[in-house]
Amino acid sequence: MHQNQNTSSQDSKEKRPKFFINDHIDILVEILKRLDGPSLGVAACVCHLWSTVARNDTIWEHLCFRHVSSPPPCSVRPVVVALGGYKRLYRVCMRPVLSRLSDSEMVKRVWTRDEVQLSLSLFCVDYYERSGRLGAGGGGDASASSLMFLCNTVNV
Amino acid sequence: MKRDHRDSRATVTARQNNSKPEYSSPPSSALNGKAKIWEDDQDGYSAGGDMDELLAVLGYKVRSDDMADVAEKLEQLEMVMGSAQEDGISQLSDTVHYNPSDLSGWVQSMLSELNTGDDMPSIDDPLLAPAESSSITSMSFSNSQRSRVFSDDSEYDLRAIPGVAAYPPAYSPSDSESTRKRLKTSIGSDSNGSSSGAVSDPTRPRVLVDSQETGVRLVHTLMACAEAVQQENLKLADALVKHVGLLAASQTGAMRKVATYFAEALARRIYRIYPQDCLDSSYSDILEMHFYETCPYLKFAHFTANQAILEAFATASRVHVIDFGLKQGMQWPALMQALALRPGGPPAFRLTGIGPPQPDNTDALQQVGWKLAQLAETIGVEFEFRGFVASSLADLTPSMLDIRPSEGEVVAVNSVFELHRLLARPGAVDKVLSSIKAMKPKIVTIVEQEANHNGPVFLDRFTEALHYYSNLFDSLEGSSGPSQDLVMSEVYLGRQICNVMACEGGDRVERHETLSQWRGRMDSAGFDPVHLGSNAFKQASMLLALFAGGDGYRVEENNGSLMLGWHTRPLIATSAWQLASATE
Numbered sequence: 001m002h003q004n005q006n007t008s009s010q011d012s013k014e015k016r017p018k019f020f021i022n023d024h025i026d027i028l029v030e031i032l033k034r035l036d037g038p039s040l041g042v043a044a045c046v047c048h049l050w051s052t053v054a055r056n057d058t059i060w061e062h063l064c065f066r067h068v069s070s071p072p073p074c075s076v077r078p079v080v081v082a083l084g085g086y087k088r089l090y091r092v093c094m095r096p097v098l099s100r101l102s103d104s105e106m107v108k109r110v111w112t113r114d115e116v117q118l119s120l121s122l123f124c125v126d127y128y129e130r131s132g133r134l135g136a137g138g139g140g141d142a143s144a145s146s147l148m149f150l151c152n153t154v155n156v
Numbered sequence: 157m158k159r160d161h162r163d164s165r166a167t168v169t170a171r172q173n174n175s176k177p178e179y180s181s182p183p184s185s186a187l188n189g190k191a192k193i194w195e196d197d198q199d200g201y202s203a204g205g206d207m208d209e210l211l212a213v214l215g216y217k218v219r220s221d222d223m224a225d226v227a228e229k230l231e232q233l234e235m236v237m238g239s240a241q242e243d244g245i246s247q248l249s250d251t252v253h254y255n256p257s258d259l260s261g262w263v264q265s266m267l268s269e270l271n272t273g274d275d276m277p278s279i280d281d282p283l284l285a286p287a288e289s290s291s292i293t294s295m296s297f298s299n300s301q302r303s304r305v306f307s308d309d310s311e312y313d314l315r316a317i318p319g320v321a322a323y324p325p326a327y328s329p330s331d332s333e334s335t336r337k338r339l340k341t342s343i344g345s346d347s348n349g350s351s352s353g354a355v356s357d358p359t360r361p362r363v364l365v366d367s368q369e370t371g372v373r374l375v376h377t378l379m380a381c382a383e384a385v386q387q388e389n390l391k392l393a394d395a396l397v398k399h400v401g402l403l404a405a406s407q408t409g410a411m412r413k414v415a416t417y418f419a420e421a422l423a424r425r426i427y428r429i430y431p432q433d434c435l436d437s438s439y440s441d442i443l444e445m446h447f448y449e450t451c452p453y454l455k456f457a458h459f460t461a462n463q464a465i466l467e468a469f470a471t472a473s474r475v476h477v478i479d480f481g482l483k484q485g486m487q488w489p490a491l492m493q494a495l496a497l498r499p500g501g502p503p504a505f506r507l508t509g510i511g512p513p514q515p516d517n518t519d520a521l522q523q524v525g526w527k528l529a530q531l532a533e534t535i536g537v538e539f540e541f542r543g544f545v546a547s548s549l550a551d552l553t554p555s556m557l558d559i560r561p562s563e564g565e566v567v568a569v570n571s572v573f574e575l576h577r578l579l580a581r582p583g584a585v586d587k588v589l590s591s592i593k594a595m596k597p598k599i600v601t602i603v604e605q606e607a608n609h610n611g612p613v614f615l616d617r618f619t620e621a622l623h624y625y626s627n628l629f630d631s632l633e634g635s636s637g638p639s640q641d642l643v644m645s646e647v648y649l650g651r652q653i654c655n656v657m658a659c660e661g662g663d664r665v666e667r668h669e670t671l672s673q674w675r676g677r678m679d680s681a682g683f684d685p686v687h688l689g690s691n692a693f694k695q696a697s698m699l700l701a702l703f704a705g706g707d708g709y710r711v712e713e714n715n716g717s718l719m720l721g722w723h724t725r726p727l728i729a730t731s732a733w734q735l736a737s738a739t740e
Contacts, residue, residue: 075501079493079496100701124493
């Protein structure tokens with residue numbers, strides 16, 4: 001957007017187009033794709049629009065596989081989506097797995113295929129347990145208990 | 157003799173035998189801790205109606221009405237001793253004083269001595285360590301502060317238990333008492349009323365009571381009870397089992413729970429109240445689910461077995477898994493997911509699940525199959541399920557299982573904690589192994605407890621089981637989960653303990669055997685081992701690293717098999733097998 005060169009008059013100031021990020025969802029998405037998990041969570045709290053955009057699963061997919069050395073096979077996506085989506089995968093499995101297995105969560109290191117594979121397996125178990133619970137009408141908890149061990153704090 | 161003075165106070169009459177040796181006491185520092193009399197307790201567990209029971213177990217005889225008085229005096233004593241120490245009084249006389257097990261008498265006498273005098277009173281009575289005779293003779297007694305007589309890291313270190321159990325039932329009471337005394341005198345003085353003068357300074361023994369000592373006593377008593385049961389001395393066993401209950405109350409944590417479960421199992425065996433065999437399999441499934449959630453053993457089993465199966469299925473387009481114990485089917489989602497993401501796409505997956513009959517005739521197997529089918533559809537794997545109800549695996553024949561070699565189906569047989577049950581019936585395990593061979597599987601995965609709970613001698617089984625379950629409970633203690641899960645897991649294990657200890661014959665199904673025993677069996681049945689590989693090891697290690705409080709878990713590789721253990725003790729083992737001289 002070009003700015004009016006005449007900055008002295010108030011009229012020109014009013015006419016100067018302002019850049020609202022919310023008008024440009026695609027740019028917003030590109031930016032959010034590059035955030036880490038906690039920042040993404042914070043971003044989702046900014047406003048309704050950001051919250052909706054942050055729920056976009058492709059953003060979380062980028063987050064999940066950002067640090068994997070080789071890109072995952074294309075067969076992964078339909079499976080993950082069917083099991084609950086990348087946001088859930090990140091929240092329930094990947095983040096705890098990685099924070100447990102690495103020294104510091106902030107260290108951006110390469111996630112090994114084994115860690116990804118383990119996370120996916122646990123994610124599948126989680127889905128299976130949840131589906132069983134809903135079927136039995138027991139319900140209640142959103143997260144399956146077999147993954148409770150991931151949610152508990154570790155004594156460092 | 158000062159003993160008279162004591163006699164006038166003590167109401168315990170059972171054991172006023174004058175043959176008790178008297179030893180000079182440890183110096184003042186020891187008196188800060190609680191002193192313990194070993195011998196007095198032994199006769200005393202059934203004596204003294206109005207003695208405080210819990211203190212009696214620890215070796216003190218205190219009348220219940222005297223308790224408040226004794227407490228007050230102990231406080232006074234502590235104050236006085238504190239000030240006496242500051243005065244630099246460290247010398248002790250060799251004079252004989254009182255039996256500290258009579259707590260009120262002892263305290264009174266101490267107070268009167270301290271108040272009058274310069275000398276610190278010395279306690280002469282048998283203040284010796286409990287009858288770990290082997291450790292006593294090798295221990296060097298010193299006058300240093302607070303030396304622990306029994307310093308041992310692990311409450312479960314059964315090496316501490318002497319060859320003869322603490323309560324040798326075969327001996328008559330007087331003999332046993334003298335034996336014990338003899339064991340206890342490290343200085344070798346005679347057990348019959350030798351005077352205090354015989355014991356001199358350098359070898360002055362000292363005892364401090366801490367809960368580890370009661371823990372060791374607890375183990376001793378359990379062992380003694382088991383030995384009594386073995387020798388069919390049920391009266392003694394009965395008395396000891398009650399004693400165990402009291403001792404267990406003084407413990408905390410894993411030791412307490414283990415002791416309680418073992419005491420219950422022993423009691424059942426003594427009174428012949430055998431537990432019902434597996435009341436409701438859905439109840440045991442629920443318990444197992446909690447066990448699955450609380451600790452990594454089952455997850456380890458599933459992940460390592462799945463890895464072996466996955467590698468065996470590497471290029472197959474149609475696969476068939478036969479699960480000897482389907483239960484809730486928790487093993488299979490992870491395998492199905494791995495198959496779905498296999499490069500080249502998922503194979504057609506067929507699962508045959510075997511389970512026990514349900515009391516209310518609900519088809520639990522079909523429900524599980526349906527859930528798995530839903531999952532399969534979600535992730536895009538072609539899935540077929542068949543369930544078989546069988547009260548024993550030996551009832552199955554391969555023809556029932558509808559193996560389809562014509563379709564190029566690759567078969568895997570999976571057994572997690574199921575094979576050991578077959579050992580209860582002679583010939584059953586051989587029949588099943590030959591059935592497995594007839595199924596022509598590419599791989600057979602077996603997960604079993606790493607312990608020998610199937611020996612012919614009850615006492616050996618008892619010792620082994622005590623060690624095993626102590627470690628298992630210990631590992632559970634660190635788990636941070638909802639406490640209800642923990643309790644249910646413990647109940648799950650408690651039922652196993654009960655079965656191992658209290659049942660016999662066909663009812664005793666928890667006939668665990670070690671990996672080497674299973675290896676021998678599989679070898680002679682015509683199977684060759686398959687090495688589990690580094691992927692399985694890596695996955696298992698990663699999985700364990702995820703468990704909070706999981707520092708104690710260890711994965712070990714053992715000739716191609718993987719074992720998961722707690723600290724140095726392996727607890728479960730996964731192994732994989734193929735048909736011998738399989739040509740492929």
